[in-house]
Amino acid sequence: KTAPFSGRVAIVTGGGGNIGLATALRLAADGAAIALVDMDADKLASARKEITDKGGRAGTYCLDITDADDVGKTVDQIVSDFGGVDFLFNNAGYQGAFTPVPNYPEDDFQKVMMINVCGAFSVLQAVARHMVKRGFGRIVNTASMAGVEGPPNMAAYGTSKFAVVGMTQVAAKDLAPHNIRVNAISPGLIGPGYMWDRQVELQAKAGSQYFSDDPEKVAKEMIAGVPMRRYGSLEEIAGVVAFLLGEDSNYMTGVNLPISGG
Ligand code: NAD
Known part of the structure; x- marks a missing residue:
C-alpha cells in the first residue's frame, strides 16, 4: 500500500515543539516531505534528526512568525527547496500568562496576540498565495479548547484562540474557490x-x-x-490533523474539531 501523503510537501510551524513534531513525524510516516518552521534552532535540529532517523525527509527553517517579511521570504524559500507546498499545519503558539483579567499584563496580552493571531495569519496568507497559484491546498490551524470555552485566567490565550477559529472560518470561505480547505483543531x-x-x-x-x-x-x-x-496524547492530535489534511475529509472546510475527551 502506498503512503497516503507520498509526494506531498507539508509546512509545520512550531515544528520543534510537542504537537508540531509529533504531527510532523506522523505526516512523514505517511510519506510527506516536511518543512519544519520554528524560532528555536536547537529544537528544529533535533526534530529534523528524529524525522530523518526514521527515514523521512525534512528541512528546517528558523523563523519568528511575527516577522511578516521574513515569513514571506521563508515560505518562498520552502517552495523553491521542495518544489511546492501542499499542506500547512499552522501550529506555532504561545500560552502567555495565567492571571485574572484585572491584573493581566498588557505587554503579554499583545505578545500572545502577535504570535497566535498576527503570526498565524502571516503564515496562512503567505502559504495560501502559493496554494492559490497551484489550485490546491490543505490547511489546519491549531486553535484550542481555550478558543471554544474561554478558560479562567487566560485572557490573552483564550481571546487569541477564538480569533484562530474565526480566521479559519473566514479563510475557508475566501479560499474555497481555489480548492484550498482550511480547518482547525482544538486540543484540550x-x-x-x-x-x-x-x-x-x-x-x-x-x-x-x-x-x-x-x-x-x-x-x-x-x-x-x-x-x-x-x-490526550500527542499522537491523538497528530491523527486528527492527518485526517483533516487527507482525502477522508474532502468535503470539510471551516470546521474546528475538538480533541478533548468529551
Ligand atoms: P510547544 O511549546 O511544545 O510548541 C510550540 C512551538 O512553537 C515551540 O517549539 C516554539 O518555539 C514555537 N514558537 C512559539 N512562538 C513562535 C514564533 N513567534 N515563531 C516561531 N515559532 C514559535 O507547545 P505545543 O503544545 O506543541 O503547542 C503547539 C500548539 O498547540 C500551540 O498553538 C498551542 O497553543 C496549541 N495547544 C496546545 C495544547 C497543549 O495542551 N499542549 C492545548 C491546546 C492547544
Whole structure:
C-alpha cells in the first residue's frame, strides 16, 4: 500500500515543539516531505534528526512568525527547496500568562496576540498565495479548547484562540474557490509534558476560585472535568490533523474539531 501523503510537501510551524513534531513525524510516516518552521534552532535540529532517523525527509527553517517579511521570504524559500507546498499545519503558539483579567499584563496580552493571531495569519496568507497559484491546498490551524470555552485566567490565550477559529472560518470561505480547505483543531488537556506541567502549576498560582493552590490537586481537578477522565496524547492530535489534511475529509472546510475527551 502506498503512503497516503507520498509526494506531498507539508509546512509545520512550531515544528520543534510537542504537537508540531509529533504531527510532523506522523505526516512523514505517511510519506510527506516536511518543512519544519520554528524560532528555536536547537529544537528544529533535533526534530529534523528524529524525522530523518526514521527515514523521512525534512528541512528546517528558523523563523519568528511575527516577522511578516521574513515569513514571506521563508515560505518562498520552502517552495523553491521542495518544489511546492501542499499542506500547512499552522501550529506555532504561545500560552502567555495565567492571571485574572484585572491584573493581566498588557505587554503579554499583545505578545500572545502577535504570535497566535498576527503570526498565524502571516503564515496562512503567505502559504495560501502559493496554494492559490497551484489550485490546491490543505490547511489546519491549531486553535484550542481555550478558543471554544474561554478558560479562567487566560485572557490573552483564550481571546487569541477564538480569533484562530474565526480566521479559519473566514479563510475557508475566501479560499474555497481555489480548492484550498482550511480547518482547525482544538486540543484540550494534552500530556504529559511541559505544557501540561506549566498549565497546572500556573493555574495553581493564579489564585482564582476555579482551582486550588496545590498543583497536584489542580491536575486532579482538571482531569475530573474531562468525561474520558484522562489527558490526550500527542499522537491523538497528530491523527486528527492527518485526517483533516487527507482525502477522508474532502468535503470539510471551516470546521474546528475538538480533541478533548468529551
Ligand atoms: P510547544 O511549546 O511544545 O510548541 C510550540 C512551538 O512553537 C515551540 O517549539 C516554539 O518555539 C514555537 N514558537 C512559539 N512562538 C513562535 C514564533 N513567534 N515563531 C516561531 N515559532 C514559535 O507547545 P505545543 O503544545 O506543541 O503547542 C503547539 C500548539 O498547540 C500551540 O498553538 C498551542 O497553543 C496549541 N495547544 C496546545 C495544547 C497543549 O495542551 N499542549 C492545548 C491546546 C492547544
